[in-house]
Amino acid sequence: MRSSILLQTTLPSTPRTNVKSTSPIDQCHRDPVLHGAQISRKVSVPDIAGLIDTLVRPIEDWPEPGVTFRDITPLLADPNGLRAVIDAFADKALEIAGGPIDSVLGIEARGFIFAPAVALALGAGFIPVRKGGKLPSTLYSVSYDLEYGQATVEMHTDAIEPGDRVLVIDDVLATGGTMAAVADLVNQAGGTVAGNLVLIELLALGGRDKLGNTSTAALRSY
Numbered sequence: 001m002r003s004s005i006l007l008q009t010t011l012p013s014t015p016r017t018n019v020k021s022t023s024p025i026d027q028c029h030r031d032p033v034l035h036g037a038q039i040s041r042k043v044s045v046p047d048i049a050g051l052i053d054t055l056v057r058p059i060e061d062w063p064e065p066g067v068t069f070r071d072i073t074p075l076l077a078d079p080n081g082l083r084a085v086i087d088a089f090a091d092k093a094l095e096i097a098g099g100p101i102d103s104v105l106g107i108e109a110r111g112f113i114f115a116p117a118v119a120l121a122l123g124a125g126f127i128p129v130r131k132g133g134k135l136p137s138t139l140y141s142v143s144y145d146l147e148y149g150q151a152t153v154e155m156h157t158d159a160i161e162p163g164d165r166v167l168v169i170d171d172v173l174a175t176g177g178t179m180a181a182v183a184d185l186v187n188q189a190g191g192t193v194a195g196n197l198v199l200i201e202l203l204a205l206g207g208r209d210k211l212g213n214t215s216t217a218a219l220r221s222y
Contacts, residue, residue: 052220090121096195096215102164110171127159140188144181162190173198176207
């Protein structure tokens, strides 16, 4: 097992000029966002839920009628909101993992947005899990069923050492098929999934049912 090193980092603030943020997260900051100022780290779960409600845009009937797509691009464009979400992910990871976290694994594609930043916050490495045919070296590979057809996820065989405890991050937990397949990859490598974290969980689709007893948490559920 790799030794886990806890790093404490302070990221520089990235204010926008001539743009007044209406994000509710501004109410959680002790001071205005200035060049070199440190943003208050602690944001409660209800505040994060409200932040996500404000900055994640629902798109009705996309990509097909009857589907509501959760567009995270407004959240990513808001520096205060993005910082708050990364901090919330890191805090929740320590809460659910029940021990050290050796690596943070991100699922292609939108899991790649959050997982590297959370890995830095935890002092851990980042592991990309990609769709089939995207990685060049020796691989672990798992295929799983979709509504119409199959999909494949892959990971390099040297990404995880036996005994490693891995945190898995994605943007949305829907049916749970992809996250369950990723757990199979981790098990093939001799690692353990210490926890699953997502930005949004779609409760009606029952994704947790496929994840067994692994600790799983979402910053916002619909």
